[in-house]
Each structure stands twice: as C-alpha cells, then as structure tokens.
Amino acid sequence: MKASAFSYTRATSVVNALELLGAHGDKAKVLSGGQSLMPAMNLRLISPELIVDIGEIAELRGIAVSGDVVTIGALTRHVDLTRSPEIAAHAPLLTEAIAHVAHPAIRNRGTLGGSLAHADPASELPACMVALNATIVVRGQSGERRIAAEDFFRGIYETALSPQELLVAVELPVGQNNAAHFFREFARRHGDYAIAGLAAQAIVERDVFADLRLAFFAVGDRPVLAKAARKLVNVAITLAVLSDASTALAQELAPHDDQQASASMRRHLAKVLLARCASALLGRSDLIAGRSV
Amino acid sequence: MTAAMSISLDVNGERVDAQVLPRLNLADFLREHLQLTGTHVGCEHGVCGACTVRVNGEIVRSCLMLAVQTHGASVETIEGLSDSGEIADLQAAFRNRNALQCGFCTPGMLMAAQDLLKQDAEPDRKRIREHLSGNYCRCTGYQAIIDAVETAARARLGRRS
Numbered sequence: 001m002k003a004s005a006f007s008y009t010r011a012t013s014v015v016n017a018l019e020l021l022g023a024h025g026d027k028a029k030v031l032s033g034g035q036s037l038m039p040a041m042n043l044r045l046i047s048p049e050l051i052v053d054i055g056e057i058a059e060l061r062g063i064a065v066s067g068d069v070v071t072i073g074a075l076t077r078h079v080d081l082t083r084s085p086e087i088a089a090h091a092p093l094l095t096e097a098i099a100h101v102a103h104p105a106i107r108n109r110g111t112l113g114g115s116l117a118h119a120d121p122a123s124e125l126p127a128c129m130v131a132l133n134a135t136i137v138v139r140g141q142s143g144e145r146r147i148a149a150e151d152f153f154r155g156i157y158e159t160a161l162s163p164q165e166l167l168v169a170v171e172l173p174v175g176q177n178n179a180a181h182f183f184r185e186f187a188r189r190h191g192d193y194a195i196a197g198l199a200a201q202a203i204v205e206r207d208v209f210a211d212l213r214l215a216f217f218a219v220g221d222r223p224v225l226a227k228a229a230r231k232l233v234n235v236a237i238t239l240a241v242l243s244d245a246s247t248a249l250a251q252e253l254a255p256h257d258d259q260q261a262s263a264s265m266r267r268h269l270a271k272v273l274l275a276r277c278a279s280a281l282l283g284r285s286d287l288i289a290g291r292s293v
Numbered sequence: 294m295t296a297a298m299s300i301s302l303d304v305n306g307e308r309v310d311a312q313v314l315p316r317l318n319l320a321d322f323l324r325e326h327l328q329l330t331g332t333h334v335g336c337e338h339g340v341c342g343a344c345t346v347r348v349n350g351e352i353v354r355s356c357l358m359l360a361v362q363t364h365g366a367s368v369e370t371i372e373g374l375s376d377s378g379e380i381a382d383l384q385a386a387f388r389n390r391n392a393l394q395c396g397f398c399t400p401g402m403l404m405a406a407q408d409l410l411k412q413d414a415e416p417d418r419k420r421i422r423e424h425l426s427g428n429y430c431r432c433t434g435y436q437a438i439i440d441a442v443e444t445a446a447r448a449r450l451g452r453r454s
Contacts, residue, residue, distance in 0.1 A: 001337060002316065003318070008361055031359075031362075034357050035357055038318070038356070038359075042318070051359075102339075103426055104352060105352040105354050105405065106354065106357075106427065189426060190423055190426045
C-alpha cells in the first residue's frame with residue numbers, strides 16, 4: 001500500500017524541530033531513518049498530518065567519548081554503530097547486537113534514536129540500552145529530561161517521550177574492567193524480528209557475577225530487566241542455583257502468543273538463553289551440558 | 294505543504310529536477326516519473342528487498358524512503374549499474390547458474406550482491422547468505438543465487454591476481 005497524504009517539512013535544527021512539534025503535537029511524526037515509520041505509514045497503521053524530517057540535523061549525529069560516558073547522537077545509524085571503534089571498545093554488546101538488526105539496506109538508513117523512540121518490544125536496541133544501563137536524553141521546548149532506559153520503555157510502541165519532545169541522544173557508561181557481554185536471539189531467519197532474545201551485560205570477578213543485567217526482549221510488552229539475575233550475583237553458580245534462577249525467570253516473564261510462538265515456547269526459550277548466557281560468560285560448559293535447557 | 298515540492302537529484306549520473314508530492318516514495322518516483330522500472334515494488338514495507346537501490350553509494354529500500362528525502366542525493370538504480378557494465382559479470386553468473394526464474398527479485402538481488410562484493414572480495418557462503426538475507430526470492434530456493442555470487446567473487450579475485 002501507499003502512505004496517505006501528509007505535509008512534509010525539513011527541520012533545520014533541534015530548536016526548529018521542537019517548535020514544529022510544539023505547534024502540531026500528536027498530529028506530527030518525526031522522521032529519522034524511516035525504517036519503522038515508513039512501513040507503518042505504507043501499511044496505513046498511522047497517518048500523520050505532518051512529517052518533521054530531522055534527517056539533516058547534523059548536531060544529532062555522531063559518537064563521542066568523554067570521561068566515563070559514551071554519548072551517541074539520536075541520528076547515528078546502525079551502520080555507523082557497527083563501524084565505530086568507540087562502540088566496539090566501550091559497548092561491544094551493541095556492536096554484536098546490531099548485526100542482528102534487520103538487513104544491510106535497512107541498517108544503512110535506520111537510526112538508534114528512531115529504533116528507541118519506536119520501541120518495538122521485539123527489537124534488539126531497546127534491550128541493549130536496558131542491559132547497558134543507558135540514559136535516554138530527550139529535549140522539549142521547556143528543557144531537557146534524562147531518563148533511565150529501564151523507565152523509558154512503557155509498552156508496545158510506548159515510551160516516556162511526549163509528542164512535543166525529541167529524543168536527542170543516548171548516554172552509555174564506559175565499560176568497566178571485567179565487563180563481559182552476551183547477545184543471542186532466536187529468529188526464523190537472520191535479521192527477522194526475534195521470537196525471544198537476550199542482551200546481557202555483566203561484571204565477572206573470579207568466576208562469580210559481581211553484577212549481571214539481563215535484558216530479555218520479544219518476551220513482553222517492553223524489554224524486561226530480569227529480577228531473576230539477582231539470584232546469580234555474588235554466589236558460586238551451581239546447576240541448582242541456575243535452576244532456581246530459571247524458575248524465577250519463568251515466573252516473572254509474561255510473554256504473549258502470536259503466529260511465531262506460543263507464550264510457553266517463549267518462556268522456554270528465555271530459560272534456554274539464561275543458561276547459555278551464564279555458561280558463556282563464566283566459560284562453564286557444565287552449566288548447559290546434558291540439559292534440555 | 295501537502296502541495297508538490299521541488300527536488301533536484303542525480304539519477305544514474307544524470308541530473309533530475311522534479312515536482313513531487315511528499316507521500317511519493319522513491320521506488321514509485323523512479324518507476325512512474327522516470328520510467329526506471331527495473332526497480333521493483335513488492336511488499337512496500339521493507340521486507341522483500343525487490344526495491345533495493347543505491348543512495349549516495351549505499352544500498353537502501355526505495356519503498357522506505359520518500360522522494361523528497363533524495364533532494365541533493367545521488368541515486369543509482371539497476372539500469373545504471375547494468376548500463377555502466379559494473380555488474381556485467383554478476384549478471385552473467387546469475388544467467389549461467391540459473392539464479393533467476395521469474396526475475397522479479399533479481400534487480401534487488403544484484404544490488405545487494407554487488408554491495409557485498411564491494412565490501413568483501415572473498416565472502417564465504419554464510420556471509421553471502423547474511424548479506425542477501427533481506428532479499429526474498431520465491432522461485433530459486435536461493436542456492437543458485439549463492440552459487441552465482443560466489444562464482445562472480447572468485448572470478449573477480451582471479452582477474453585481480
């Protein structure tokens with residue numbers, strides 16, 4: 001199908017974009033890379049009256065490291081993240097995850113800010129932001145708000161962003177010593193939306209998790225920071241400990257049924273991911289050997 | 294502002310000036326305004342890859358880009374790559390390996406394959422599969438397409454050495 005008619009304007013700066021959003025509110029939609037917005041418009045799932053194209057705003061582009069923080073501009077494309085030595089050095093989880101986001105032609109246009117503002121619960125980058133303990137920086141006409149990634153995602157395609165605000169950047173804490181990461185997803189075809197996935201960031205000290213952030217995706221209405229991870233922190237991991245965490249995980253997740261998988265299949269896959277994650281991060285093949293999950 | 298807007302861009306090396314409505318996507322602009330019908334329109338929501346073109350040297354989905362967004366850009370379509378001879382060997386490999394039947398996906402496949410070979414002169418089959426994973430073919434079962442890309446890559450390496 002074709003998108004219905006709309007007006008189009010190219011924002012010249014963040015201030016200009018905010019003026020336009022302030023004036024038009026939820027009748028306007030921000031166009032960044034367009035890789036989620038355009039399909040939704042072509043399918044007539046949404047029909048905005050005004051498209052505010054922020055694609056030319058240079059101040060929203062780029063990756064900068066300063067002190068303990070990596071700042072990524074909202075317009076930074078997936079392909080820019082893949083090729084960035086700063087991201088590879090300080091947030092390798094992201095480098096690894098991007099390879100699973102759609103396909104090359106999509107990654108050439110899709111942006112980090114666009115993906116996060118769209119907030120598809122099956123997409124990889126929101127979960128990475130939660131695992132990495134990112135801060136989402138949004139700007140409105142009255143000023144800037146800084147929101148923890150965990151609080152930013154509110155539901156299916158729902159975020160803490162108001163229609164008058166623009167997501168301008170993301171801040172990631174620089175990776176610490178002993179940091180380790182894990183990324184895995186189950187999808188029918190490489191690049192498809194995940195059936196279940198896990199983005200994890202950990203601190204491993206002497207074969208024990210000093211910190212473990214497990215962000216599951218496609219198993220709820222938003223990325224889920226699993227509370228079950230607490231059961232694995234500062235303890236010697238045995239099969240019994242892992243099994244206990246696995247049971248807790250299954251209880252806290254509330255996955256949905258759809259044509260790709262049932263809720264119980266998703267719950268099962270999340271448990272599989274948990275075991276594989278613990279095994280990979282600790283270098284312990286015994287944690288998955290001979291187990292069905 | 295729903296009125297037509299002026300755009301100027303470069304298409305296959307030629308300057309194009311046009312008046313387009315904001316809702317017109319790049320694929321329809323190429324096909325209906327410029328009669329460049331080698332760019333195919335399949336799913337119209339970024340899944341099938343039949344509409345793949347190059348914008349400023351990078352492959353994109355032309356169904357997911359507005360024509361107005363290409364103002365000032367350089368666009369290359371399958372007609373451009375074919376006429377310049379850039380992908381003549383890939384096209385020959387596709388023919389030789391029976392890597393097409395109905396041909397609907399072929400322009401997009403060639404665009405994606407050429408994009409891969411520009412980045413990686415010696416891709417293995419897994420890498421080829423990954424790079425073409427966003428392009429659907431409903432006829433061939435893909436094996437022949439992977440064969441053709443692999444063959445073309447090897448031939449290019451042979452020519453270089």
